Each structure stands twice: as C-alpha cells, then as structure tokens.
Amino acid sequence: MPNALFEDDAKLKRAKRRSTMPFNQYRRNLNAAILANKDPDGVVLQATHTWFAGGGRAELQAAFEHETGLKIGNRKDGALVEQGYPKNINEYPGKTAWDQYYIANAIIALQELDRIFQPGKPYPTRNPDIFYRNLVGLSRKLFLDTIVLLDDWATFKQGLQGVFGIGKNRLEHATPTYHSALQVIYGNCSPFAFSDNHSDTSVNQLRMAIELRLRRGFGVTAKLNKAGSIVPLALSEIIQVVALHKQNITFAVPFEHIDRIYQWSNIYMHTGLKQYVWSPIFALHYLRPFLLGGKHAGGTSSNAGIIAAPGVVKQVQSGIENGADKSQFDFVFEDLANCDLILKP
Structure with a gap:
C-alpha cells in the first residue's frame, strides 16, 4: 500500500x-x-x-x-x-x-x-x-x-x-478556393456565400498584384507570335531583366524581397501547399508601399512603389525584347508616360 x-x-x-x-x-x-x-x-x-x-x-x-x-x-x-x-x-x-x-x-x-x-x-x-x-x-x-x-x-x-x-491539411483544395471567390463577389455576409474564413487563398491575389505591378510598372503589355496572337510571357523573364538594372531603379522595398515573395506565392499557386495563416498577411503588409505607392519627391502617387529614369525603363523593355527570338516574336510595350511608375529626370 x-x-x-x-x-x-x-x-x-x-x-x-x-x-x-x-x-x-x-x-x-x-x-x-x-x-x-x-x-x-x-x-x-x-x-x-x-x-x-x-x-x-x-x-x-x-x-x-x-x-x-x-x-x-x-x-x-x-x-x-x-x-x-x-x-x-x-x-x-x-x-x-x-x-x-x-x-x-x-x-x-x-x-x-x-x-x-x-x-x-x-x-x-x-x-x-x-x-x-x-x-x-x-x-x-x-x-x-x-x-x-x-x-x-x-x-x-x-x-x-x-x-x-495537432494536424493541419497542408494542401489546398478547389472547394475553399471556390467559396473564397464567391466571398470576393458577394461578401461573406450574404445568402450567396459562406461566412467561414478562407484566408490562405489571399495568396492568389497577392501573387497577381505583384505580377500586375511589375508588368504595368515597366509597360510590358504583350508578347506576340508572328500571327499576331498573344503568347505567354512568364514574369520570371521580366524579373531577370529588371534584376540587371535594379541598381538604377528605386523600389519601395528591396527588389530581392519582391522576387522572394513572388516566388514563394508560386509554391501555393502551383502545388496548393500552404505555409502558415500569417504568411500572406505579413507579405501583404510588407509589400504595401510597393503595391500601393505613397509619398515621393514630387508628391504622393499610387505609382511611387517604382521610380526610374526613362532611359532605364527603355533598357528594361529592350532587354525583354532582346531576350526573345525576334524572328518568332514581337512585343507590345506601353509608352513611358503610361507606365505605372514615377519617371525621374
């Protein structure tokens, strides 16, 4: 006893x-x-x-x-x-x-x-x-x-x-992506969409925002074949060229970090692999000045996340064009005045 x-x-x-x-x-x-x-x-x-x-x-x-x-x-x-x-x-x-x-x-x-x-x-x-x-x-x-x-x-x-x-389903499925899309359309307080949280799917919007910001920032509109049809132009090709000129471009956050977060978002986009719930939230806050702009020497602008001289933008556009087979492809670039960046003298 x-x-x-x-x-x-x-x-x-x-x-x-x-x-x-x-x-x-x-x-x-x-x-x-x-x-x-x-x-x-x-x-x-x-x-x-x-x-x-x-x-x-x-x-x-x-x-x-x-x-x-x-x-x-x-x-x-x-x-x-x-x-x-x-x-x-x-x-x-x-x-x-x-x-x-x-x-x-x-x-x-x-x-x-x-x-x-x-x-x-x-x-x-x-x-x-x-x-x-x-x-x-x-x-x-x-x-x-x-x-x-x-x-x-x-x-x-x-x-x-x-x-x-504790366990976590690390792979995304189509169902939450579908419901998340309905929430974007109708809101999550409506009879047309569930109200539960699908925050992981925000990686989709994050990735798209980075891509649009870089494409429009440097005026890269389209890549065409000789028949005049639009063909894919991977953002990685644009990033490679921009990286060659980054020392002459002012980004609101380091370009290496923009690239890292973009590549990270591709993991989710291509495999559905989820990291942590806070990962896309922090990334969105961190990239805010790059994506949304802010103050610059000439005032305030949504384009202030990228600042470069006209000649540098032309070099980026030329580099993208020269990186392709010109006998097979043509490119459509925006005029500098229509690029979503601040042009400095």
Whole structure:
C-alpha cells in the first residue's frame, strides 16, 4: 500500500508539473479564450482580447521559447522575409532545418496577433455580427498555427511527429478556393456565400498584384507570335531583366524581397501547399508601399512603389525584347508616360 500511495503521489506531482509547463498553460488558456469557447462571437473576441493583451502574448512567447530552446528577439521586416519565406519548394528542407525559420515565423505570428489584439483597444460591442465572426474565424486559424509551428519544429528539427497533438491539411483544395471567390463577389455576409474564413487563398491575389505591378510598372503589355496572337510571357523573364538594372531603379522595398515573395506565392499557386495563416498577411503588409505607392519627391502617387529614369525603363523593355527570338516574336510595350511608375529626370 505505501508503495502504491508513493506512486500515486509521484504521478500527481508529474501531472502538476505538466500542467504548469508553459505550453500547457498557453494551450489551456487559449482553449478557454477562443478555441473551445462556444459563446457568441462578440463575447469570444472580447475574451480573447482580454486574455491575449493581458498575458496570453507572454504565454505564447514562453511556450515557444521553452519548447524550442530558441529566443524570440527583434528582426527587421526584411530579415523576416528572408528567413521565413522559402523562395521555392526546394528551399523548404533547408528552411525547416534552420532555427531562424522558426524564430522568424514566431515573430510574424506575434506581430499579426498584436495587430488584432492591441492592448488598451478592445473592440466595440455594437458592431454587426459578421464583424466579430470574421475576426474570430481568422484569429482561431492564427492561434492554431502557432501550435502547428511548434509541431513543425518537433517534426523537422527533432524527428518527433504529433508531439503537440495537432494536424493541419497542408494542401489546398478547389472547394475553399471556390467559396473564397464567391466571398470576393458577394461578401461573406450574404445568402450567396459562406461566412467561414478562407484566408490562405489571399495568396492568389497577392501573387497577381505583384505580377500586375511589375508588368504595368515597366509597360510590358504583350508578347506576340508572328500571327499576331498573344503568347505567354512568364514574369520570371521580366524579373531577370529588371534584376540587371535594379541598381538604377528605386523600389519601395528591396527588389530581392519582391522576387522572394513572388516566388514563394508560386509554391501555393502551383502545388496548393500552404505555409502558415500569417504568411500572406505579413507579405501583404510588407509589400504595401510597393503595391500601393505613397509619398515621393514630387508628391504622393499610387505609382511611387517604382521610380526610374526613362532611359532605364527603355533598357528594361529592350532587354525583354532582346531576350526573345525576334524572328518568332514581337512585343507590345506601353509608352513611358503610361507606365505605372514615377519617371525621374
């Protein structure tokens, strides 16, 4: 009997230790605030805000640092792009074997959660129900991916799968893409589209925005065969030429980062492979000055994300044309005055 009591006492002590470990504390409070909370969405959002701004953020950081042994420090946004975004599918093994990949994604996750749950700024209580449903739907996915990030670390760094008891479908399917397209058309508060969150599909719009920005920025309208029909012109061909002249072009963010995020978005577009929910969100915010413009020496313009002299734009257009077989293809370029960039003297 004494031995049995001793064993029971030891089990109880181990259970208590486990319950106070940073990850278990984080997951328990996360479940109570949002994951397992069945209250109306407005109440859930308020509860999550109170928890996260009041200590949940620290719990998430403590859980990450305790489980991985890695310290979350400060990173410039450009470094987060370089460390947290694989440029192609072949970079994934190297990224997932690299500590900085996990640190970068933990920082990005915290930044995006901070954006939603700002301390001292609780959400109003009289917004339409869809307002709360949208934020709760996105927040649940963000928080779940913080656990997926730890599970990825255990899987790829330690060779231990399923340690944190969570799974994620890493491949996109046509169904959410279809429903996301309906939401773009009708909104997600209508009888014609579901209201659930499909934030991963934003990678489609991100990729298209980068492509249109570069094509129209340098006035690359079309590539034609000798019959006058439009034929494909891969953006990679334009990027290669622009890269040769980047030292004479002012981009709102480093051109290497534009290229990296574009190539990263192609992984999703061509394979359906999803990374983390915060990945396209951070990329959109980071590329905002490139995509939407802003202030420049002559004022403010949506074209200010790219600034170059007329001669440089002509060199880019000529480089694209010279890179093709002129006996087989012709090109249509915009006049410089119609290119979506700021022309400097």
